[in-house]
Amino acid sequence: MDQRSVSPHVLILPFPIQGNVNSMLKLAELLCLAGIQVTFLNCHYPHHCLLSYSNVQARFSRYPGFRFETISDGLPMEHPRTAEQFLDIVDGVKTTTAPLFMEMMISWCRSTSDTRPPLTCIIADELMTFATDVANEVGLPIVFFCAISACSFWAYCSFPQLIEAGEVPITGDDMDRLVSVPGMEGFLRRRDLPGSGRVNDAAYPGLQNIVKIFQQVQRAHALVINTFDDLEGPVLSQIRDHCPRTYAVGPLHAHLKSKLASETSTSQSSNSFRKEDKSCIPWLDRQPPKSVIYVSFGSLAIITKDELRELWHGLVNSGSRFLWVIRPDALVGKDEERQTPAELLEGTNDRGCVVGWAPQEEVMQHPAVGGFLTHSGWNSTLESIVAGVPMICWPYFADQQINSRFVSHVWKLGMDMKDTCDRVTVEKMVRDLMEEKRAEFMKAADTMATSVKKSVSEGGSSYCNLGSLIEEIRLLSARSP
Known part of the structure; x- marks a missing residue:
């Protein structure tokens, strides 16, 4: 031929x-x-x-x-x-x-x-x-x-x-x-x-x-x-x-x-390797515009129970609504040690929603989402940029470390929390992103989203x-x- x-x-x-x-x-x-x-x-x-x-x-x-x-x-x-x-x-x-x-x-x-x-x-x-x-x-x-x-x-x-x-x-x-x-x-x-x-x-x-x-x-x-x-x-x-x-x-x-x-x-x-829990979409539908911070650390990152607790306390203490993806395999340790502590799940009922995996592109485009606490993986970073959603970056490994620096210090689309995980820092950064510096970050995010289009x-x-x-x-x- x-x-x-x-x-x-x-x-x-x-x-x-x-x-x-x-x-x-x-x-x-x-x-x-x-x-x-x-x-x-x-x-x-x-x-x-x-x-x-x-x-x-x-x-x-x-x-x-x-x-x-x-x-x-x-x-x-x-x-x-x-x-x-x-x-x-x-x-x-x-x-x-x-x-x-x-x-x-x-x-x-x-x-x-x-x-x-x-x-x-x-x-x-x-x-x-x-x-x-x-x-x-x-x-x-x-x-x-x-x-x-x-x-x-x-x-x-x-x-x-x-x-x-x-x-x-x-x-x-x-x-x-x-x-x-x-x-x-x-x-x-x-x-x-x-x-x-x-x-x-x-x-x-x-x-x-x-x-x-x-x-x-x-x-x-x-x-x-x-x-x-x-x-x-x-x-x-x-x-x-x-x-x-x-x-x-x-x-x-x-x-x-x-x-x-x-x-x-x-x-x-969707090209997901996991079953997406779409129950979070009706939950988002009930939240005010730009009021929810979405939390997800991607498909590979693992965290300790201590880090999980610090993140949870910081989110709750910030007063913000949050949608948090906690994969079943996200915690360090043996199978029996990987269960998300029950008190954390129970404590989210007032302002939070926890799922094992989410339809992320759909979540990022939802009008209720006003911020993203992310591992700074490149797909997640781009999805946030396209949606005009500012970020708090908590990178785990590989390219994520550099991405987070560019997000915070070059593109001015959020903050870099690398090498830190304590409830006081998490609370402050969430408050800054969702309240204190919201207008500043949203302006930069909207401008970049327009450039994408x-x-x-x-x-x-x-x-x-x-x-x-x-x-x-x-x-x-x-x-x-």
Whole structure:
């Protein structure tokens, strides 16, 4: 078959955690809407969760060129898969997924009997760097997808320079000392670096692994980032100096919603790995506008019972209404120790609502929600920005540390509570966000939300960048033999 006679065909390979799969599914649907064929190669566990708790199968059935395929990550289905075991996922992908992917791609691209349409390129999650070697082996262009913020990506890319300058690993205990990431010299501190950079040993495996990952990513044909130019323009300029084909096409959930806006019956596009408790929506319906602070620390973060109590007391003492997501696996300890204390649940009855998992995009858009106490994961941060909801940031790990600093000190969309968890601080920050400084934060949040709408609308930066990405994929298809 002459590949030029058919539409381009892209293979998308996400890292098997909730946030990354969620955003790459949204990218997949945007490509499908442009008439590009997509094979979404998911690991077994996230694919099982999507089939169990979302309508993803029905949503994508409308695209005849879309197909799901699965691959193993080497971990049993019952593996906890929280941040505490994050390196297990990394190791599983490296030792199991990587060789299986190589076999699959060689079979697909070199077999004359394979009935699947030929591939134009691979779009791989930035953490799936083995895809570079696979793509080179089978002669396909590799595009990396950045599921984190541009500012976090650029900080990670700068680690070799920080190591060479002696700023990483960290010596001494002055965590507020500034670090010299290009473009961030005046405000990025040691404590804002991800955990892998806040170490005192250059040989620490996590640090070395991060350096290798982001050196590999820079070898890609192109880079796609889930962000938008009005938010991260200066950092994107730094990245484009090294990778000119950098496409900022986000926020993807807002972009997809904008593309589907003309449809009369657009279904909810949840890509949840868990059953969503929608009882919180009627509860929100009964609350006054902008009166509720939404509390969620994402799909991976774990907390201690002491931290849980401090957060609870701070929320209750603030006087604000709150909707709090406490996952069944969110507490540190053995199964019997992970139960949320009964007195906390009982104490929420007056002004609070606690659920195990929530339909977050719907919650963030609800008129009753006026603030977000968040772990600063990138999807959550973007959802907050799109909804015009200011944030209190309590980051847990990885890119979240840098995101929280940008939210508070660059974008002025909230406050950074990192490395702190006591009831007095929580109470004060909630009062500031919801009462004392509400007008200031809401003004900044409304301005940025307006910028988002422009970026994903016709003629906007993300709209045009997506068009350029699609054209790039079509050109790659035309050049293929």
